[in-house]
Structure formats: structure tokens, C-alpha cells
Amino acid sequence: MENILDFSLKELKQWMKNNGESEFRAKQIMDWIYKGVWQFDLMSNIPKSLKEKLNRDFSIYLPNIIDVFESKKDNTKKLLLALKDNNLIECVIMNYNYGKSICISTQVGCRMGCKFCASTVGGMIRNLSPGEMISEILVAQKVIDHRISNIVLMGSGEPFDNYDNVVKFLEIVNADYGLNIGQRHITLSTCGIVPKIEELAKEKMQITLAISLHASNDLNRQKIMPIANKYSIKEIISACRDYIDQTGRRVTFEYALVKGVNDSVEDAIELSDLLKGLLCHVNLIPVNEIKEKIYKKSSEDNINKFKEVLSKRGIETTVRKEMGSDIDAACGQLRRSYIEKTQISEEGC
Secondary structure, eight states: OEEGGGOOHHHHHHHHHHTTOOTHHHHHHHHHHHTTOOOGGGOTTSOHHHHHHHHHHEEOOOOEEEEEEEOTTTOOEEEEEEOTTSOEEEEEEEEETTEEEEEEOSEEEOSSOOTTOGGGTTOEEEEOOHHHHHHHHHHHHHHHTSOOOEEEEOSSSOGGGGHHHHHHHHHHHHSTTTTOOOGGGEEEEESOOHHHHHHHHHHTOOSEEEEEOOOSSHHHHHHHOGGGGTSOHHHHHHHHHHHHHHHOOOEEEEEEEBTTTTOSHHHHHHHHHHHTTSSEEEEEEEOOOOTTSOOOBOOHHHHHHHHHHHHHTTOOEEEOOOOSGGGTOSTTHHHHHHHHHHHHHHHHO
8 A cells, every 4th residue: 555645746746647547636636635634535536446545555654653752942742653553753843933844864874974963873774755755745734733834854864865755745735736836946955965965956946955064075075974075175166066057056065063183274275175156055064962972062152263363254154043952963872772771771671
């Protein structure tokens, strides 16, 4: 039985045709699903005979909510979700003055191995389907009883390591039959898989591409990001220039400041030289400290000095506001904590 959330409107129309049904029924069903009706039998304008076929071939599968954590600092909510196969994922709902934003996972775990990220602890288990990614948003909207208007693909997993499913997800959430979220309200973050940056440029989407750079030279980047051994910063910047040329969109460079590793004034100067003349924005991130990792957050003074250097040298820069720091809101932290607690509980039985 297939998850109907994995289907585009075109695919569902084809199913209708193959099953002797009128194609316009596909749009009716999509309308019900994205209005929050998740049982075919409750769709009042769908004939009984079609409902029987839908129940035979499809489920409207959404993950179970294991827990919901809410920050006392900024009302950020983090959901721990269990998929059909009992694998765990997480998503984060953040409140901004421009609306509700969600950071979703694209994989169960991650195989990129970045040294400061909890998502990589335990490796990658599997990819999420387009429907599973969509279901994170549907469940989140139900929890907060409010529409999500912005999406960030920056949770557990590397989106470009699940490229085809992610592109299909972007198509469905952007479509008027889906969640109808504009592409300019969607940010996709990658650690820098160059061929996929080039491939995405050809899609001519208007999403925001964010590159997890985190270092100003290859030597330092290789110490904290294994992907740097495959693709150099020079190759990444070249791919970004091509992306900008083809889409006209500004690229964001994410830079997690790690104490004593990449947060010096010299690093800031080198980074500004690297990005000079590029249509870009730098988002400085005070790194989240994770007990399995040795890296520590840069001091507030160093963060401010780093930003000042970049700004004075013509690079538009912001420091990301820390959201949900009291509820393990960083990528993979909540899932990891839950797994550890469960293992300890089982061992104690």
C-alpha cells in the first residue's frame, strides 16, 4: 500500500485514469488532504466506489508524535516523530515576525560526518520519501493549529544525498494543489556536494541555497567536514557562481563558529577575500555544543569581532539567533537523546 503523500497531482491523475476514474477527482482528493482531512471515507464529495479503491491502494500516512518540547525562551517547538518503521526523525517549529517556519529532516541520520553535528552520530539509516517530508509539515501545522509559511531543509540529513526525493518534495509543497508555499520561502542547506549544486541550478528554482561552509580554507574545513576531502572550497564557490548566474538568487553561506578552530580575525579576513564580489550573505552560527563532540561555542566577543570584519570588508553578515537552545533544538540532538535514554531503560530492565 502506497503513501498517497508521495504522489504528485500528475501521478494521481494517472492512477485515476488507470483505475477507470475521472482525472478531476485527483485534485479533489489533494484538496482534502492539504486541508487536513486524512481519511478517504471523510471526503464528502468522493464517490463510495472511489473511496473503496483508494482504501485498497493507498494510505494517508503520517508519523506518530512521540513528544513535543516547547522552549521557555522563545516558544520554539521541537517534535520527535516516529515513522512507520519506527525510525525517529525530528522537526523544529520557529516563530518569526514574518510567520511560522519549520526546519525539517530529509534523512534518518546522516552520513556526512560533520564533527560538530549530532545528526551524524550513528550514521545514516535511510532516506525520507517526499511524503514523509511533507508529513512533518502537516503534523506540525496540526500541533500549532497554524499554517507554516516558511521551510528550511536543514534538519537531520543532507538534502543533496536524497536529491530526487527532495526535488519532488519541493515541487509538491510549492504547488497550488499542495501546501502552496512559495519557493522564495524555502531554504535548502547542503554541506557542499558540488555536482548536485550544479544540478539544482538547472532546475531554475527560486529557493534559497545555503552552503554549510564553516571554514575559510580547505585545511581547516577538512578537519571538521569529511566532505571537504572530496570537494574543495574553490569548486564549491565556482558551483555557487554558476548557480547565481542561472537563477539570479543570492547564496547564503552558513558558518558555525567553533572556539579556537575557525573563529579568529584571520579566518574572517580569509573568508571575506574568498567571497568578495559574490552575490551572497553570511550567516554566522554559534555552534551548538554536543556531548559526543569536542567542539565548543565561540565566545560572544569573537563572534562580534568576526562579524565586524566581514561587514567592514563588504560582506553582508548576520548572526543567527539561537532558537530553542533549552530543548535540544539543534539537528539530531533530540533524536539522539531519546535513543540513548531508551537504550539505558532497556538495559536496566
